[in-house]
Amino acid sequence: MKLIKKVGNEKELGTNNVTIVYADRQCFERLRCKIITEDGKEIIVNLRGISLNDGDIFETDEGKLVLIKRKPEEVIAFSLNDLSEAFKLGFELGNMHMRVMLRNNEVIIPTDMGKELLLEKLKEYKPYTKKEVFIPNLEPTVVMINF
Template identity: 30%
Template sequence: MIVGNEVKRRGQWTNAADTITLDETQRHRRRMAMVTDGGIAFLLDLSEATLLRDGDAILFDDGQIIEVKAKPEPLYEVRGRDTAHLVALAWQIGNRHLSAQVFADRLLIRRDKVLREMLEGLGASVSEVEAAFDPEGGAYDESARHGHHHDGAGR
């Protein structure tokens, strides 16, 4: 079986042989049998659990590179009245230890009815969207320590 044992971060690779499309939960792995979008079966075997981000790649032991794509999933888009309000809303989400993707003008979070009611009660505008979810990794996120940064598209 082909083994994927190295992650190349976005911008550190070229010429993918195939893609694998996974939601955010599926992209946080260490060891697992997987199948690419084109049908290549492989074993992901990393030294530690890693969050694979959209645009990263998995390097196979045979030299092939497989691009990781983030699968759209059901999310809430959260908007505030202004920047200060959005920051306060982000604090409320973070205070509950929930994952959030942060943009300059909005947040993306997983759908949760109770959280939606709380945010709307705080004056947020909350709408349902289907989008790729690539939340902030936090202080212990390996990709953050190795130069991961958002490309600014919409952020």
């Protein structure tokens, strides 16, 4: 089964007569992946030129409606209570070119580089793991230098 067109999102259309599937973050970023439904059917996502957001509803080539939700993933989080510690953590994460999600006084990073490696390297900042939908809202600035 293939997605053929976006028809709206769950806030506009609701969830009646819709198959709900969960996709990982990479699917949302790459716009190309395969998702297996709870009943074992394969859905092919190949969305060139179409954005994919949590809660989008698509029509398939079989005429069915599919709601795509983000799948929670294991992340590493830090609670920030000290300005100096927050600055040092930001410096460390910047040096690793990490994508970051910042919410209130909490910094959240993905475990893409290896959970154990990151927990060890950043242990002085008291990291903890949890499952959460990771949507980065801070990214390192890239500067291109021509020589």
